[in-house]
Amino acid sequence: MLILAIDTFSPVCGTALFSDAGPVGSIQQTVPNRHSEVLLPQISSLLSDNNLTLSDVSAVAVISGPGSFTGLRIGVSTAKGLCMGAGIPLIGIPVFDALAEIRPELANQKKKTEIGFLIDARQGDWYGAVLKKSGLTAPECKLLQKWKEENPEVTVWVAETDQDLQELLPDGIRFSDLTGKFCLAEAAARLGFEWFSQGKSNPLHEFEPVYIKDFIVRVPSNPSLI
Amino acid sequence: MTILSIESSCDETSAAVIRDGKILSNIISSQWMHQQFGGVVPELSARAHLRWITEITDAAIQQSNLKKSDLEAVAVTYGPGLMGPLLVGVNFAKSFAFSLNLPVIPVNHIESHLYANFLDGKQPELPFTGLIVSGGHTLLVRVDPSFSYQILGQTRDDAAGEAFDKIAKMLGLGYPGGPKIDQLAKSGHLTAFEFPRPMIHSGDYDFSFSGLKTAVKIFLKENRELASARLPDVCASVQAAIVDVLVAKTLQAARKNQTQDIVIAGGVSANSALRKAFCELEKTGKYRVFLPPPVLSTDNAAMVGLLANLKSKVLPLLPHTELSPVPNLAI
Incomplete structure (x- = not known):
């Protein structure tokens, strides 16, 4: 079993692999506002550096939030694309569970x-x-x-x-x-491995980030002139 | 070439499967929650895209009667558009492609609108004059071979579709009100009221619709009861003003370009008065006019796949793992 974890909730972009033998490897870069261009190449490098491909991965664990809306959006849409393409399950890891892990x-x-x-x-x-x-x-x-x-x-x-x-x-x-001091992706990979071993995963279609903070939109008054 | 295409630049989540230039499926999910806010709320739109993208993609693949393993490339809109919504489509598309070892074909949203007319049967001949007219864009462009473009002019303020929607709001027709103006105008007289045709004689190819918007606003303030009683006449007259400008400028551009073919693209190309005016122009025998079928007028993934199919024949196919949205991408 091999878990790929993705962490994009903060200015950090991190990925990690965790297998039956323990931690396999991880990459972490601080890239404010650049997750979209960094994340997938980082996943690609992490896999190839460890002589692995996505077909070796059993499930993708993604930090589900709360955190930066944009960061989470990039992490979760990437996780959804990988899981749907490879036909593997997705596991959402709430940020605080990953933090508790370290x-x-x-x-x-x-x-x-x-x-x-x-x-x-x-x-x-x-x-x-x-x-x-x-x-x-x-x-x-x-x-x-x-x-x-x-x-x-x-x-x-x-x-x-x-x-x-x-x-x-x-x-x-x-x-x-906390910023950049610890590799939260490693914690997410370890936790994802543990949860997946217990048979836990999330339904792919319905999965959404944990936003918590409501997005409030002001409803405009009626602008009709007649 | 079998292509899965994804479009998420604004408030439509769409996925399509194109094989050798034929549309096998084209699933479009429009977000209606923006109506209550009088316009698209980017954060809500991005959240909805993320919630629906896998289901829409699944549906597109299923309806094509193909399997994931039959796909040869993934095409995706990477701009122009709203950053949040684009991020979902781009990151989903490139990671889906990565997981299947497929190349990614990045597509410009505006460019794909122009190529919505490249279906089987009657196809425009390059070079042609293109009018892109939607809620976000109004521009005239000369389209040359090899995906090369010359922008002749564009709006200096509101897009034509935006003007339709904003005037509809003033008329109490809600959002998006453009199609409602079109509907009401059918029973109205287009010469009932006189509204300005901004920049119609400016001699260039630029547009401006904010002056028209102000003129309608003043008219409504001064003639509230009359406007209310004769709403279809107001709609028909406003619509005629917008359509007249669009048609006149397009015709001037076609003359300058010396092109016989005119291609209309974007959401406003579904407007019945605009379609009628361009059909009449075609009847003169001097021009061939291409109007996309209504389902390909508004934002959709099929047009993204149609353009990607043409590009795949001349451009190198790459994984583009680093691709990021460009919200203000130019043509």
């Missing part, structure tokens, strides 16, 4: 610590989820202040953003900038 590297401390994950959703909003002892909370979109107030027990906030959040956090709370 928890030891992120927290670098005892397991009982609660970690908060945040992704900059712009206009002051943050997508987030908290990894508690009981597991990962459902993803939500809220103001930063709300995230802090409602989760006093979180000692580490890990965020995908180009802002420095440390200044905004109370003393003793640590902020870690």
